[in-house]
Amino acid sequence: MGKTIAEKIFDAHKVDNPSGDIRVIQLDAVFCHEITTPIAINDLVKRGKDRVFDPDKIKVVIDHVSPAKDSKTAVQGKILREWARRHNIRDFFDIGRNGVCHALFPEKGFVRPGYTVIMGDSHTCTHGAFGAFAAGVGTTDLEVGILKGVCAFHYPKTMRIDIRGTLQQGVYAKDVILFVIGTIGVNGAAGRVVEFTGPTVKQMNMAARMTLCNMAIEAGGTSGICHPDETTVKYLWPFIKNTYADKASALASFQSLISDPDASYDQVVEIDVSDLTPRTTRGFKPDNVVAVEKMEGQAVDQVYIGSCTNGRIEDLRTAAAVLKGNTISEKVRAIVSPATPHIFQQALDEGLIKIFMDAGFCVTNPTCGACLGMSNGVLAEGEICAATTNRNFNGRMGKGGMIHLMSPATAAATAIAGHITNSSLFTN
Amino acid sequence: MYLGKDMKNFSGNVLFLDRDDINTDEIIPAKYLTENTKEALAPYLLEDMEMEEFDPAIDIAASQAIVTRSNFGCGSSREHAPWALEVNGINLVIAESFARIFRQNMYNCGMLAVEIDKATLDRLVTRFAGLGTTVETDFESSLFTFASGDIEEVVPFSISGYDRELIHAGGWVNYADSRY
Numbered sequence: 001m002g003k004t005i006a007e008k009i010f011d012a013h014k015v016d017n018p019s020g021d022i023r024v025i026q027l028d029a030v031f032c033h034e035i036t037t038p039i040a041i042n043d044l045v046k047r048g049k050d051r052v053f054d055p056d057k058i059k060v061v062i063d064h065v066s067p068a069k070d071s072k073t074a075v076q077g078k079i080l081r082e083w084a085r086r087h088n089i090r091d092f093f094d095i096g097r098n099g100v101c102h103a104l105f106p107e108k109g110f111v112r113p114g115y116t117v118i119m120g121d122s123h124t125c126t127h128g129a130f131g132a133f134a135a136g137v138g139t140t141d142l143e144v145g146i147l148k149g150v151c152a153f154h155y156p157k158t159m160r161i162d163i164r165g166t167l168q169q170g171v172y173a174k175d176v177i178l179f180v181i182g183t184i185g186v187n188g189a190a191g192r193v194v195e196f197t198g199p200t201v202k203q204m205n206m207a208a209r210m211t212l213c214n215m216a217i218e219a220g221g222t223s224g225i226c227h228p229d230e231t232t233v234k235y236l237w238p239f240i241k242n243t244y245a246d247k248a249s250a251l252a253s254f255q256s257l258i259s260d261p262d263a264s265y266d267q268v269v270e271i272d273v274s275d276l277t278p279r280t281t282r283g284f285k286p287d288n289v290v291a292v293e294k295m296e297g298q299a300v301d302q303v304y305i306g307s308c309t310n311g312r313i314e315d316l317r318t319a320a321a322v323l324k325g326n327t328i329s330e331k332v333r334a335i336v337s338p339a340t341p342h343i344f345q346q347a348l349d350e351g352l353i354k355i356f357m358d359a360g361f362c363v364t365n366p367t368c369g370a371c372l373g374m375s376n377g378v379l380a381e382g383e384i385c386a387a388t389t390n391r392n393f394n395g396r397m398g399k400g401g402m403i404h405l406m407s408p409a410t411a412a413a414t415a416i417a418g419h420i421t422n423s424s425l426f427t428n
Numbered sequence: 429m430y431l432g433k434d435m436k437n438f439s440g441n442v443l444f445l446d447r448d449d450i451n452t453d454e455i456i457p458a459k460y461l462t463e464n465t466k467e468a469l470a471p472y473l474l475e476d477m478e479m480e481e482f483d484p485a486i487d488i489a490a491s492q493a494i495v496t497r498s499n500f501g502c503g504s505s506r507e508h509a510p511w512a513l514e515v516n517g518i519n520l521v522i523a524e525s526f527a528r529i530f531r532q533n534m535y536n537c538g539m540l541a542v543e544i545d546k547a548t549l550d551r552l553v554t555r556f557a558g559l560g561t562t563v564e565t566d567f568e569s570s571l572f573t574f575a576s577g578d579i580e581e582v583v584p585f586s587i588s589g590y591d592r593e594l595i596h597a598g599g600w601v602n603y604a605d606s607r608y
């Protein structure tokens with residue numbers, strides 16, 4: 001019997017099998033941010049175990065509230081900063097060099113095919129785009145990861161989602177993943193790894209694959225995962241060129257990881273996206289997904305473009321293409337947060353920031369900011385936001401606020417119109 | 429292998445929360461995620477939860493165990509939810525079902541999250557809710573004894589061997605530290 005990519009990764013990292021299908025696995029990377037890590041650090045200190053398993057495998061960023069908004073968030077940053085210094089964690093990204101974790105760490109080349117990665121953050125599944133097993137965990141799991149470099153999981157069951165069909169102009173990975181979640185539901189992938197395969201995924205660039213994997217958790221998945229291929233090698237080449245003789249040998253090595261043809265899956269879902277139109281959500285559950293035209297005319301108060309789902313340069317280019325030569329409606333305010341300093345710099349160099357500002361956007365530094373309702377665009381009670389983020393839970397962007405999830409193109413068009421509408425790039 | 433010295437206490441007064449889908453935002457609102465100690469969460473447990481005949485200010489201080497319905501702990505993965513219970517001396521939650529991450533977080537903290545079938549829960553709620561009930565947990569024999577006045581009911585439970593070891597160890601940090 002063949003194995004899935006997730007099974008191969010687990011078998012290659014097995015440390016222990018304490019009982020049943022529980023596997024303790026070795027970790028290749030432990031990622032940390034300032035919201036969930038300080039309590040783990042404080043607990044380690046209290047236990048007299050203020051140690052790290054390997055300072056080079058721990059990557060740390062202050063990203064959720066950046067720069068600090070008040071004394072409490074300043075203390076969270078301080079705890080993280082001092083800890084990184086005392087353990088010689090070289091990859092620590094402080095204010096100014098920081099970006100949204102799930103955009104920054106891939107950009108730095110920290111994730112490789114076959115890796116095992118944890119973080120105290122539910123969207124850690126994003127990194128599965130590289131063919132890694134990457135899962136969000138609680139703070140105690142994070143604490144043990146920091147101390148011992150291991151984590152316990154159930155041996156992975158996999159749900160495979162085969163996606164075929166060429167996306168229409170103006171339809172993006174975000175529309176695909178919203179459609180998938182709408183189809184399988186918020187518990188559709190519960191307790192399983194979601195493997196995204198098929199010709200449509202094969203054609204996607206790494207940014208699009210990250211958008212897909214990012215929202216696996218919104219369907220209850222433990223992680224998303226894509227098969228590493230030429231696109232993965234090309235993205236990672238600057239970071240791996242000293243490890244492999246050439247791209248072909250890197251590819252050969254990575255492809256030994258991909259799922260065997262006779263691997264067994266818990267469930268296989270086939271989706272054809274040829275006729276897919278842009279999607280958005282209504283209500284407070286991410287599986288309440290509808291075509292944008294169904295929501296046409298729904299007024300919004302705020303538009304937010306950014307986050308680990310859609311704050312990458314490809315997203316800003318798309319939004320800017322819609323915005324160019326237009327100004328946003330008098331009735332809305334709009335915010336864009338490039339997800340990393342590198343993306344910000346690229347957007348400056350390419351003239352995108354000027355397009356956003358000419359259109360009337362507020363351009364903020366890289367941060368999670370409004371995505372989790374802690375800073376940089378919190379909603380007032382009763383306000384509505386069109387957002388390129390990933391969660392529309394009640395109160396997510398501020399108590400009593402409502403979020404409609406959508407692609408950057410749709411968000412930009414919505415900012416111009418002042419209400420939810422399809423972008424000019426979508427000409428069906 | 430463990431002496432059980434870090435094992436928590438799972439007996440005491442029972443707080444009945446007779447509702448499905450109590451989420452992590454209700455258990456501990458997101459605005460308290462900026463706290464840097466577990467203890468700081470203590471005053472805010474279940475602060476925003478609205479339920480008839482429930483007053484967090486009175487009911488929490490008097491309780492050491494919660495009996496509730498299905499899908500308890502759904503929503504975000506924040507471990508602040510079990511911590512907020514722990515720092516209030518509540519180490520035991522009995523429910524029809526739990527959200528996966530919440531349940532794992534409980535055992536990782538050496539806390540007990542036990543599933544009991546709906547029929548038994550219905551009976552416990554009918555017999556005991558509102559009466560001032562205690563639960564006595566015999567962890568080794570896997571038995572809960574609910575009592576109020578002269579009414580008593582013994583309810584057996586089952587958990588996996590691995591979860592049992594996490595409880596004996598007082599959580600995943602102790603367990604992993606002694607083994608890996």
Ligand code: SF4
Binds near residue numbers: 101121308389390
């Ligand atoms: S951008 Fe939003 S979803 Fe992504 S890591 Fe930050 S808070 Fe979480």
